[in-house]
Amino acid sequence: MGKKLNESAKLVDKNKTYSLAEATELVKQTAKAKFDETVELHIKLGIDPKQSDQIVRGTVLLPNGTGKSKRVAVLAKGEKQKEASNAGADSVGSDDLIEEISKGKLDFDVLVATPDIMKDLSKVAKILGPKGLMPNPKSGTVTFDVGQTVTELKKGRVEYKNDAYGIIHCPVGKASFDKEKLAENIRALFEAVSKAKPSSSKGQYIKSVSISSTMGPGIYVDQKM
Numbered sequence: 001m002g003k004k005l006n007e008s009a010k011l012v013d014k015n016k017t018y019s020l021a022e023a024t025e026l027v028k029q030t031a032k033a034k035f036d037e038t039v040e041l042h043i044k045l046g047i048d049p050k051q052s053d054q055i056v057r058g059t060v061l062l063p064n065g066t067g068k069s070k071r072v073a074v075l076a077k078g079e080k081q082k083e084a085s086n087a088g089a090d091s092v093g094s095d096d097l098i099e100e101i102s103k104g105k106l107d108f109d110v111l112v113a114t115p116d117i118m119k120d121l122s123k124v125a126k127i128l129g130p131k132g133l134m135p136n137p138k139s140g141t142v143t144f145d146v147g148q149t150v151t152e153l154k155k156g157r158v159e160y161k162n163d164a165y166g167i168i169h170c171p172v173g174k175a176s177f178d179k180e181k182l183a184e185n186i187r188a189l190f191e192a193v194s195k196a197k198p199s200s201s202k203g204q205y206i207k208s209v210s211i212s213s214t215m216g217p218g219i220y221v222d223q224k225m
Helices: 003-009 020-029 079-086 095-102 115-131 146-155 179-195
Strands: 038-045 057-061 072-075 091-093 110-113 157-161 167-174 206-213
Touching (some): 020 179, 038 179, 057 179, 072 079, 072 095, 072 115, 072 146, 091 095, 110 146, 146 157, 157 167, 157 179, 167 179, 179 206
Parallel strands (some): 072 110
Antiparallel strands (some): 038 167
């Protein structure tokens, strides 16, 4: 542990579960890096991640955004291209954009595609897949409603999905955010995950909730938000 992380760790009682107000104030205090650290929410779920019907995945629009602007590319045809451009997409195309991707040009953070163009993406699936950029209906990036999707992604829509250990890790803002804005984002994500409980999951669904900044220690948060 570095000196700054050691100093931050001393501010946090590992045996205590903090209220949301206390936790958001504390996470700002423990973010001591020279850059504006990202604040992440970590939710440990009581699911069996090996069972496909217990995967927890979805999207949520954070009311105050993530503090980072996403570059959004859209694959569409005809009027849908105009709709995407009007909504603020950074790049729009069809065969021409697929050709750029095939050459390794990936000037975007999120790729949105209309359902009718998905068959054409097979030729670049090996490029997009490993980077987590392949459009997927479950993440809301395969849709004919490209205008609203681009708008939401620009405003701060995030995708959440449990990892191999049944834990969700998702950004909820920056350490420079007001603690009230961080709290609003955390509640929005927590409520979305709470509602996404798989019907096949038995027992306690949410085991623990914690937040941390990029370089800071974990802070346990009371689930009564």
